[in-house]
Amino acid sequence: MPPVNLKRLAQELNLSIATVSRALQDSYEVSAHTKERVRALAAELNYQPNAYASSLRRNVSKTIGVVIPEVNNHFFSLAINGIEEVARQSGYHVLIYLTHDDYEREVGITQYLTGGRVDGLLMSVASESREFEHLQKLYASKPAIVFFDRVCEALPTAKVTTNDYESGYLATAHLIEAGCRHIAHLLVSGNLSIGRMRMQGYQAALREHGLEFDETLVLTGDADDERNKERIMDLLRTRPEVDGIFASVERLALSSYQACKELGRAIPEQIKVVGFSNLGVASLLDPALTTITQPAYDIGRQAATILLRAIEKKKAILPSQSVVLKSELFARRSTAR
Amino acid sequence: MPPVNLKRLAQELNLSIATVSRALQDSYEVSAHTKERVRALAAELNYQPNAYASSLRRNVSKTIGVVIPEVNNHFFSLAINGIEEVARQSGYHVLIYLTHDDYEREVGITQYLTGGRVDGLLMSVASESREFEHLQKLYASKPAIVFFDRVCEALPTAKVTTNDYESGYLATAHLIEAGCRHIAHLLVSGNLSIGRMRMQGYQAALREHGLEFDETLVLTGDADDERNKERIMDLLRTRPEVDGIFASVERLALSSYQACKELGRAIPEQIKVVGFSNLGVASLLDPALTTITQPAYDIGRQAATILLRAIEKKKAILPSQSVVLKSELFARRSTAR
DNA sequence: GAAACGCCCGCAAACGTTTGCGTAGATAAA
DNA sequence: TTTATCTACGCAAACGTTTGCGGGCGTTTC
Numbered sequence: 001m002p003p004v005n006l007k008r009l010a011q012e013l014n015l016s017i018a019t020v021s022r023a024l025q026d027s028y029e030v031s032a033h034t035k036e037r038v039r040a041l042a043a044e045l046n047y048q049p050n051a052y053a054s055s056l057r058r059n060v061s062k063t064i065g066v067v068i069p070e071v072n073n074h075f076f077s078l079a080i081n082g083i084e085e086v087a088r089q090s091g092y093h094v095l096i097y098l099t100h101d102d103y104e105r106e107v108g109i110t111q112y113l114t115g116g117r118v119d120g121l122l123m124s125v126a127s128e129s130r131e132f133e134h135l136q137k138l139y140a141s142k143p144a145i146v147f148f149d150r151v152c153e154a155l156p157t158a159k160v161t162t163n164d165y166e167s168g169y170l171a172t173a174h175l176i177e178a179g180c181r182h183i184a185h186l187l188v189s190g191n192l193s194i195g196r197m198r199m200q201g202y203q204a205a206l207r208e209h210g211l212e213f214d215e216t217l218v219l220t221g222d223a224d225d226e227r228n229k230e231r232i233m234d235l236l237r238t239r240p241e242v243d244g245i246f247a248s249v250e251r252l253a254l255s256s257y258q259a260c261k262e263l264g265r266a267i268p269e270q271i272k273v274v275g276f277s278n279l280g281v282a283s284l285l286d287p288a289l290t291t292i293t294q295p296a297y298d299i300g301r302q303a304a305t306i307l308l309r310a311i312e313k314k315k316a317i318l319p320s321q322s323v324v325l326k327s328e329l330f331a332r333r334s335t336a337r
Numbered sequence: 338m339p340p341v342n343l344k345r346l347a348q349e350l351n352l353s354i355a356t357v358s359r360a361l362q363d364s365y366e367v368s369a370h371t372k373e374r375v376r377a378l379a380a381e382l383n384y385q386p387n388a389y390a391s392s393l394r395r396n397v398s399k400t401i402g403v404v405i406p407e408v409n410n411h412f413f414s415l416a417i418n419g420i421e422e423v424a425r426q427s428g429y430h431v432l433i434y435l436t437h438d439d440y441e442r443e444v445g446i447t448q449y450l451t452g453g454r455v456d457g458l459l460m461s462v463a464s465e466s467r468e469f470e471h472l473q474k475l476y477a478s479k480p481a482i483v484f485f486d487r488v489c490e491a492l493p494t495a496k497v498t499t500n501d502y503e504s505g506y507l508a509t510a511h512l513i514e515a516g517c518r519h520i521a522h523l524l525v526s527g528n529l530s531i532g533r534m535r536m537q538g539y540q541a542a543l544r545e546h547g548l549e550f551d552e553t554l555v556l557t558g559d560a561d562d563e564r565n566k567e568r569i570m571d572l573l574r575t576r577p578e579v580d581g582i583f584a585s586v587e588r589l590a591l592s593s594y595q596a597c598k599e600l601g602r603a604i605p606e607q608i609k610v611v612g613f614s615n616l617g618v619a620s621l622l623d624p625a626l627t628t629i630t631q632p633a634y635d636i637g638r639q640a641a642t643i644l645l646r647a648i649e650k651k652k653a654i655l656p657s658q659s660v661v662l663k664s665e666l667f668a669r670r671s672t673a674r
Numbered sequence: 675g676a677a678a679c680g681c682c683c684g685c686a687a688a689c690g691t692t693t694g695c696g697t698a699g700a701t702a703a704a
Numbered sequence: 705t706t707t708a709t710c711t712a713c714g715c716a717a718a719c720g721t722t723t724g725c726g727g728g729c730g731t732t733t734c
Contacts, residue, residue: 005720016684021722031682046474048452052398053720055389056689063432071421072414080408084435088442093454095400096433098421105425115385117430137383257621281616284594286623342690353714358692368712390690393719 004045013037024049063093064307065118065143067109069101069126069150074250074278075296076124079148082300083122090308092119099126101188101223110138120144120307122300125152127189127222144310144317148303149294153193158310158321160303162294164194167327168201171246171274171292176209178272178335180244184217184235186252198248198276217242221252228252232259236271247275253289272335276327288332295325341382350374361386400430401644402455402480404446406438406463406487411587411615412633413461416485419637420459427645429456436463438560447475457481457644459637462489464526464560481647481654485640486631490530495647495658497640499631501531504664505538508583508611508629513546515609515672517581521554521572523589535585535613554579558589565589569596573608584612590626609672613664625669632662 002008010017015034023030023038030038041047055061066083068076080096087094095118099106106126113121114137121143125135132154139145139155148160175183185202187195203213219235221228232255236242247253253275257267265271267287277291302323310317339345347354352371360367360375367375378384392398403420405413417433424431432455436443443463450458451474458480462472469491476482476492488496512520522539524532540550556572558565569592573579584590590612594604602608604624614628639660647654 003720007720017721018685018723019683021720022683025722029682034682046451046478048448048478050393050720051452051454052389052392053689054722056387056393056691056719057721057723059689061389071408071417072411074409077409077414080433081435084408084433088434093449094433096417096421096431097425098418111385112430114383115388117388141383141385254618254621261621279618281591281618281622284591284598284623285618285621286625288623340690344690354691355693355715356713358690359713362692366712371712387690390719391692393689393721394691394693396719 004047005050009038009041009045009047013041059116061093061117061119062091063095063118064120064122064304064311065095065097065113067097067099067106067113067121067123069099069124071096071098074280075149075294078278078296079124079300079303082297082302083304086301086304086308090312092308101126101128103128103130107134110134113143114138114141116141116143118143120146120311122303122307123147123152124150125192126150127192127195130191144307146303146307146310146317148299150192150194156319158306158317158319158323160299160306160323160325161194162299162325162327164197164327165201165204167276167292167329168198168246168248169205170201170329171276172202172205173209174290174329174331174335175244175246175272175274176205176211178244178268178337180272181211182214182217182239182241183211183244183246184219184239184242185246185248186219186221186232186256187248188221188252190220195248202246202248221249221255225251225255229255229258229262232256233263236260236263236265243271245271245273245275247273250275250277250279253277253291257285257289268334268336274329274335282330283332285334287334287336290332290335291330292327293330294327298325341384342387346375346378346382346384350378396453398430398454398456399428400432400455401457401459401641401648402432402434402450404434404436404443404450404458404460406436406461408433408435411617412486412631415615415633416461416637416640419634419639420641423638423641423645427649429645438463438465440465440467444471447471450480451475451478453478453480455480457648458483459640459644460484460489461487462529463487464529464532467528481644483640483644483647483654485636487529487531493656495643495654495656495660497636497643497660497662498531499636499662499664501534501664502538502541504613504629504666505535505583505585506542507538507666508613509539509542510546511627511666511668511672512581512583512609512611513542513548515581515605515674517609518548519551519554519576519578520548520581520583521556521576521579522583522585523556523558523569523593524585525558525589527557532585539583558586558592562588562592566592566595566599569593570600573597573600573602580608582608582610582612584610587612587614587616590614590628594622594626605671605673611666611672619667620669622671624671624673627669627672628667629664630667631664635662 006017006020010020023035097109135152146158151159189195206213245256274290278296282289282291343354343357347357360372434446469489472489483495485497526532543550582593611627615633619626619628
């Protein structure tokens with residue numbers, strides 16, 4: 001049997017393709033009676049418009065891309081939930097790309113995306129990325145871009161972030177007030193603005209509480225959890241005075257737990273730990289983990305909303321549309337006195 | 338400046354569009370010299386083919402869809418990792434759709450997907466789905482489909498699952514051997530084959546160990562964690578003899594922890610818990626959770642591999658290509674004697 | 675009565691690619 | 705010289721949709 005497309009509908013109804021197309025779009029140029037006939041047959045034959053033909057003609061794909069480091073991470077999976085939610089409501093489709101924090105992959109992916117496959121892009125850059133030329137190229141190739149969390153400051157577009165400086169400050173101050181004097185800071189990349197902000201908050205809190213910043217207590221992790229754990233253990237062994245850990249990313253907080261377990265250091269008695277985390281089970285950990293929790297779901301929603309609004313209005317996205325949401329500190333047993 | 342497409346390249350090189358197209362595809366019908374010229378200019382202008390025009394013409398989109406209940410779940414996020422991995426390697430793009438275990442959404446999404454937007458589909462059906470007519474329609478509309486984990490048995494296509502019957506048996510036997518005599522079974526949907534299998538394993542283990550099956554100890558949860566917790570608490574209050582819980586899905590295991598905490602029941606002294614889970618931090622919970630862990634990443638990889646192979650060969654997918662992977666039991670403190 | 679207008683609808687071009695077919699020119703075979 | 709073979713390329717149709725333009729027909733306006 002012939003495929004069910006506009007031509008097929010037109011033939012069966014003795015109409016032109018143009019009229020059928022317009023009828024389905026509820027155009028004012030076609031009579032109510034005809035519209036009804038068209039819709040009836042379309043429903044009966046279960047007509048589904050060819051998305052590619054439509055995209056080609058209109059130069060609009062009703063698709064957005066999401067480029068993130070990983071999905072097996074509560075922050076990003078919650079963000080995706082938010083993104084998918086608003087995309088679906090607006091009839092948009094969501095393409096997903098994972099960089100695994102690998103610079104090469106990120107470059108490859110952005111290559112793809114300069115082809116006009118997506119109308120817009122939501123992005124959280126890979127921690128390894130030091131060069132942003134690929135992002136510049138991507139930006140030049142038109143699609144609307146909104147960065148979230150791990151932003152690229154070099155591009156003049158909207159960014160959705162959290163109050164990272166304050167959060168870093170808050171986490172550190174919380175440890176100090178709990179009695180810590182030698183606080184290690186675990187982060188994942190020094191060249192991400194988000195990491196720098198948290199670091200500055202950390203430093204400011206130390207300074208204002210009369211503690212001096214010791215850069216040998218700063219440890220930069222990577223994507224390998226096992227290695228991170230080893231390095232944390234090394235740090236704890238060589239610097240036995242460390243009595244607090246501020247992990248600026250979930251994975252490193254968990255690796256710290258592992259490290260302490262293996263070394264037999266008691267949390268919170270010997271070492272207190274606070275970490276950025278969206279772990280739903282933080283309160284069920286042993287001991288319950290004190291967290292700085294980002295409103296991941298809302299971040300996703302906001303970023304997607306800004307993006308879609310710009311796409312629909314065919315307007316460029318401005319940095320002035322940037323949003324800063326607030327993270328929250330949940331004090332639990334891992335930082336109890 | 339004019340857009341950079343085949344026409345533009347052709348003009349600048351004094352060639353026909355056809356030749357340029359063929360050159361870029363490394364066709365044997367174009368000379369090495371010309372190919373080189375074309376490639377050079379394409380690279381210089383950063384030419385990216387229009388994916389929609391190409392898809393329209395070839396009737397192939399190089400895109401697969403992934404339809405799952407949620408992404409904020411370790412099983413699915415790991416599976417996505419596997420899927421994205423093999424898709425990327427083969428040059429495929431991944432569209433993602435979340436059903437939130439909602440039947441209506443699943444129907445809506447499958448509607449979309451009958452439009453030929455994707456070459457193939459990976460699916461894990463929503464727990465609420467009782468009717469599968471929408472899946473039948475989808476199946477009839479051609480795209481290759483592979484189910485994983487939460488399969489729809491009614492469709493004659495490949496399925497990637499785990500040994501759910503054995504796992505259910507194993508988990509239950511493990512509890513019994515740890516001394517439990519009144520074991521509750523928490524599941525999420527009785528009409529999913531996966532749930533039935535686990536249930537049967539549970540029953541078989543009871544039977545073979547001389548315990549009788551008590552259906553009032555079976556609790557069917559839903560998507561609302563708070564309500565699930567309440568219901569578990571109700572169960573534990575009205576049936577104080579319950580000394581073991583087998584949660585056939587991660588969320589319910591965690592809700593059980595919450596419930597026990599609120600009721601002051603000690604795990605594992607008073608109640609032992611085992612649950613299906615891909616939680617990386619299971620060992621860091623209080624107490625460490627005994628889990629049945631599915632090879633989620635491999636499931637994703639396998640399912641995607643089967644799907645892509647079928648797409649590339651343009652062959653229908655047969656049930657005979659189904660794969661059953663093995664889950665593993667990790668005994669931890671939550672089931673210690 | 676002609677002119678003007680509004681309602682419906684069809685024609686055909688366009689979006690950027692791919693691909694079957696045709697062919698000009700060069701070389702080889704007869 | 706003629707014929708056949710091959711290489712390298714161009715022409716044009718096709719994929720399914722959207723949309724500017726034009727026109728037939730009926731109603732209103734002066």
